[in-house]
Amino acid sequence: xxxxxxxxxxxxxxxxxxxxxxxxxxxxxxxxxxxxxxxxxxxxxxxxxxxxxxxxxxxxxxxxxxxxxxxxxxxxxxxxxxxxxxxxxxxxxxxxxxxxxxxxxxxxxxxxxxxxxxxxxxxxxxxxxxxxxxxxxxxxxxxxxxxxxxxxxxxxxxxxxx
Amino acid sequence: xxxxxxxxxxxxxxxxxxxxxxxxxxxxxxxxxxxxxxxxxxxxxxxxxxxxxxxxxxxxxxxxxxxxxxxxxxxxxxxxxxxxxxxxxxxxxxxxxxxxxxxxxxxxxxxxxxxxxxxxxxxxxxxxxxxxxxxxxxxxxxxxxxxxxxxxxxxxxxxxxx
Numbered sequence: 158x159x160x161x162x163x164x165x166x167x168x169x170x171x172x173x174x175x176x177x178x179x180x181x182x183x184x185x186x187x188x189x190x191x192x193x194x195x196x197x198x199x200x201x202x203x204x205x206x207x208x209x210x211x212x213x214x215x216x217x218x219x220x221x222x223x224x225x226x227x228x229x230x231x232x233x234x235x236x237x238x239x240x241x242x243x244x245x246x247x248x249x250x251x252x253x254x255x256x257x258x259x260x261x262x263x264x265x266x267x268x269x270x271x272x273x274x275x276x277x278x279x280x281x282x283x284x285x286x287x288x289x290x291x292x293x294x295x296x297x298x299x300x301x302x303x304x305x306x307x308x309x310x311x312x313x314x315x316x317x318x319x
Numbered sequence: 320x321x322x323x324x325x326x327x328x329x330x331x332x333x334x335x336x337x338x339x340x341x342x343x344x345x346x347x348x349x350x351x352x353x354x355x356x357x358x359x360x361x362x363x364x365x366x367x368x369x370x371x372x373x374x375x376x377x378x379x380x381x382x383x384x385x386x387x388x389x390x391x392x393x394x395x396x397x398x399x400x401x402x403x404x405x406x407x408x409x410x411x412x413x414x415x416x417x418x419x420x421x422x423x424x425x426x427x428x429x430x431x432x433x434x435x436x437x438x439x440x441x442x443x444x445x446x447x448x449x450x451x452x453x454x455x456x457x458x459x460x461x462x463x464x465x466x467x468x469x470x471x472x473x474x475x476x477x478x479x480x481x
Contacts, residue, residue: 286426
């Protein structure tokens with residue numbers, strides 16, 4: 158498992174001064190990755206990177222809202238947003254906001270590409286209102302958090318396969 | 320009344336390709352304008368420009384949410400957002416989103432300046448994620464809507480004075 162997580166490190170780039178782009182390969186077919194990313198019960202198993210995740214609201218459709226509370230050792234952290242587009246099994250566009258910085262909204266565009274060999278390429282582009290907000294996210298340890306989340310997602314995908 | 324509304328037309332400008340700035344003078348002291356803009360009962364009397372306004376949620380403090388439904392002749396229109404900053408009696412920063420375009424979020428920074436002669440200058444700057452979203456708002460008849468809302472606000476301020 159560890160070998161796999163290391164092999165598929167997320168690649169983080171900054172295509173523009175207000176964007177962060179993350180690319181990551183998963184050793185699972187696209188339908189399975191889609192399911193693990195949009196089914197609330199499965200989402201709760203990896204998004205919190207081992208921390209308990211409470212899903213207060215999860216309506217994956219255009220106009221639907223979502224809200225989750227991650228119970229970290231430092232206390233609860235709330236996150237929420239709204240779906241702009243949900244196109245199975247390939248594309249989700251949603252807003253993302255952390256309770257610690259209310260009203261600072263990121264637009265996340267997530268696409269899943271079927272690589273044709275049983276693997277899936279995920280690309281997530283985050284668009285911020287300002288370069289400062291983008292930089293704040295970059296310096297928040299976000300890359301480590303994403304790497305941990307996706308390693309946990311690897312495990313969920315592995316379990317779903319068996 | 321009409322004379323007053325005409326005299327104080329909102330001035331709409333575009334300081335950058337992602338912003339809309341609106342400036343409007345009110346013939347009322349700042350504390351009174353603040354009250355009419357942040358008290359839910361008063362807000363319901365002018366925001367809908369004569370249409371019934373249902374305030375589902377209104378928590379004017381950092382991190383608080385708001386949601387209002389305007390009952391127009393064409394049907395209900397939902398609007399919502401979250402407060403980033405509420406500093407009485409001079410500044411509110413909040414997000415703004417229309418149900419018709421879910422996940423398209425505008426940051427609104429509203430400031431009230433005491434002109435020292437019993438009048439108040441309101442400045443509202445809206446920051447969009449993209450120039451296209453800004454242009455969409457400009458071409459939506461927004462300026463007329465704002466003018467009607469602020470004319471209705473004039474009436475509320477006049478009533479509060481007596």
